[in-house]
Amino acid sequence: MTLIWQCHMVCSMTSDSLPRARRRGPGRPAGSDAARTREHIMRAAFEVINDYGYAAATFQEIAKRAGLSRPTLNYYFAGRSELYATLLERAHEVVSACIGTAKQHEGTRVRLHAYIDAMVDTWQRDSAVVGFLVNVRLEEQRHPDLPAGTVAATREFLGDVVTEAIRRGELAADTDSAVLVDLLYSMVWGLGSHAVRQGCEVDLSAIAKQLHMVIDYGLLDGPGAGLCPAGKDTRGDTRGGVGGAQ
16 A cells, blocks of 8 residues: 555656646647648638628638638737738739849840740739739729739839830830830739639630730830841741731
8 A cells, every 4th residue: 555655656746847738829830830820821811802802801701711710810910901911912022023034034025025924824823812913903992091012013114114115216215104004004914804803714825925916016016126027926926916826
């Protein structure tokens, strides 16, 4: 009996002397789990905003889409405006990467083509982000207080492209730069908007190819002549006119 009592005392002392493992509160995963959860929330938010718009993208709806609790979202993001700003930052990184890819090339036409192709590649990899980029423009009009850095970055890039084209003589000296930038932005935005509304059924590469032809044979054929001389196929396509045989 004495031996049993001694064993009991030793076990009790040993267990009391060991450090107790700290429990994590609900919704507070550590390390890589936290990074994955944050990314999962952002992915759900992209989808909800794309589907319903910013005004209807409540934390409750985003939590439901992500399969998480509302308190979990509040742990990672203090509010909807903070979450939106984070999404916008991610989208801005995507736009900046596309612009960076375009700037690796020389020549107005080639840079425009490279930018469009980079956006198409992004759509094929991550359509939710491209959908968000399209909706940012709409949300900027609906909610002027929301930031819209991606719109400004795209317009700045296109403005630089147009300015350089005028300097090189590829566009007439009296070209209305502001109007042309609006046109180019609308074309690029329209490409993304059409893709978002048509979903996976759209062949964005084929549509982008037509846009390339508009740029090659309709937009940049000013006094610099020679951007796309007759009989020379600069993109490896047979020219059949915009909308013609491919």
